[in-house]
Amino acid sequence: MNGPFPPHDPGHVPVMLAEVMEYLAPHDGGRYVDGTFGGGGYARAILAARDCQLWGIDRDPAAIARGAALAPAFPDARGGSRLHLLHGGFADMADLLAGDGVTTVDGIVLDLGVSSYQIDEAERGFSFRMDGPLDMRMNDTGPTAADVVNTLPENELADIIYHYGEERLSRRVARAIVAARAEAPLLRTSQLADVVRSVVRPDRSGIDPATRTFQGLRIHVNDELGQITRVLEQAPRLLAPGGRLVVVSFHSLEDRLVKQAMSRAAGRMPAPSRHDPRAMTARAAPADFRLLTGRPIRPGDDETRRNPRARSARLRAMECIAPSSIPASEPAE
Numbered sequence: 002m003n004g005p006f007p008p009h010d011p012g013h014v015p016v017m018l019a020e021v022m023e024y025l026a027p028h029d030g031g032r033y034v035d036g037t038f039g040g041g042g043y044a045r046a047i048l049a050a051r052d053c054q055l056w057g058i059d060r061d062p063a064a065i066a067r068g069a070a071l072a073p074a075f076p077d078a079r080g081g082s083r084l085h086l087l088h089g090g091f092a093d094m095a096d097l098l099a100g101d102g103v104t105t106v107d108g109i110v111l112d113l114g115v116s117s118y119q120i121d122e123a124e125r126g127f128s129f130r131m132d133g134p135l136d137m138r139m140n141d142t143g144p145t146a147a148d149v150v151n152t153l154p155e156n157e158l159a160d161i162i163y164h165y166g167e168e169r170l171s172r173r174v175a176r177a178i179v180a181a182r183a184e185a186p187l188l189r190t191s192q193l194a195d196v197v198r199s200v201v202r203p204d205r206s207g208i209d210p211a212t213r214t215f216q217g218l219r220i221h222v223n224d225e226l227g228q229i230t231r232v233l234e235q236a237p238r239l240l241a242p243g244g245r246l247v248v249v250s251f252h253s254l255e256d257r258l259v260k261q262a263m264s265r266a267a268g269r270m271p272a273p274s275r276h277d278p279r280a281m282t283a284r285a286a287p288a289d290f291r292l293l294t295g296r297p298i299r300p301g302d303d304e305t306r307r308n309p310r311a312r313s314a315r316l317r318a319m320e321c322i323a324p325s326s327i328p329a330s331e332p333a334e
Contacts (some may be wrong), residue, residue, distance in 0.1 A: 015042025016311045017249055019299050021110055024247045024293055025316040029049045031107035034098070034239075036091035038064050041071050043110050044084060048075045054083050056106075060098060060140040061089040081217060090140075092231035095239060105241040113229060113259075114251040114314070132191040137215075137222045146218045150193060153187050155179045165226070165254065166217025171201045174214055190215075216252070229255060233262035237290060239323040245293070247318045256297060256315050263319045266290040293318040 015021070021043055027033055031053040035044040037069035041064075048055050053075075057068050065088045072082040087097040091111065098104070130150035135147040148160065155175045177200045178187065187193050194211040201210035220226060236246050246263075252254040263269075267290045297315035305312045 014308045014310070015040070015046070016112060016114065016308065016314045017298070017304070017316050018042060018240045019034075019246055020298055020316050021249065022050065023296075024214060024316065025043075025108045025110055025245055026107060027053055029053060032056075032103065032105075034058065034094065034106050034109045036094055036109060036236075037066055037112045038086070039112065040064070041068055043112065044068070044069065044206065045074075046050050048083055052083075053107075054085065056085045056087055056098060056103065058089060058091050058094060058295065059086045060088070060109050062088065070104055075145070076258065084101065088226055091230040092235075094232055095235040098239065104239070105119075105244070107241055107244045108241050109236050109244075109246050111236075111246075113225075113249065113255045114310070122240060132189055134192055135190050136186055137219045139223045144222065146193075146222050147186070149222060150178050150219060151188075152184050162214050162217040162223045164217070165220040166213035166215070167253070168213035168217060170201050170203070171217075176200075183313055226258065227253060229258050230262075233258060237262075237321065242321055242322045242323060245318060246320075249314050249316050250297075251313050251315075256317070259317050260297075263290070263292060263317055267292045267319060268326040290319045291322050293320055 033055045035057045038059040068086045072084045075083040077083045137146040159171045159172045159175035162168045181196045197211040197214045248259045300311045
């Protein structure tokens with residue numbers, strides 16, 4: 002099982018696959034989690050490389066259905082599959098795994114980007130490049146992006162687009178959305194993209210003017226940053242000694258959360274000021290984790306040429322070096 006990675010599903014190109022495998026370092030008999038199963042690119046490579054068990058988690062029912070079709074390709078000695086699928090968000094990883102009798106694992110990989118399948122399916126409403134219903138939900142429940150843009154007050158829309166989309170012209174965009182919806186509800190991706198493009202001009206980057214607004218709405222609709230914060234609280238407590246957490250992020254908001262979580266676990270957070278009372282307390286015990294990446298790893302030029310969606314990817318990884326002492330009730334900072 003140590004041969005080349007099997008061909009990926011042509012509908013999904015796993016980002017930084019070689020780097021993920023290098024830092025995850027799966028071994029025979031190990032137990033691994035792909036917390037963002039998507040098209041199964043990482044899961045397929047891990048299961049093909051080693052005689053191990055893997056739990057794939059995804060809140061998208063379509064991803065679970067794809068996984069069910071893949072499972073027979075990786076049989077176990079008892080006639081079942083080494084691929085186990087769990088339907089739910091990765092923010093509930095600990096509970097989902099516990100429900101399957103798993104409390105510790107040897108590695109976890111997370112790809113925080115939106116799935117290629119979701120982007121490429123116009124009916125999912127993620128892409129401004131194709132006309133489709135303005136949905137953007139990664140699962141099939143809760144408010145859609147159309148609900149958000151047609152009901153929220155202008156100032157709330159502006160805040161979402163600014164904070165989550167990092168769009169500096171967010172107030173101009175929100176004002177245009179409110180004016181447009183007064184004429185007719187915004188129900189299609191093409192409608193929203195045209196509204197944004199009417200007030201945001203293309204810049205030198207070549208990025209479509211609608212990119213940042215769509216990103217902000219998608220993050221809000223799916224509570225993506227909240228989900229990431231919660232999984233980063235749980236993942237370290239699930240790792241056995243020697244276990245590794247590998248995370249691929251795609252924009253600065255995600256990467257900042259990953260960097261901070263890993264730095265805390267590795268005892269690398271900046272020391273408090275000498276004027277801060279916390280500086281008078283005893284030094285913390287040695288950290289239970291070590292960083293495997295001092296700086297984020299970026300994809301190579303060959304990969305970004307083959308797969309332009311990889312160009313903004315950043316990989317960070319850490320390893321558990323002792324049983325975790327992080328309290329189960331520790332709040333996120």
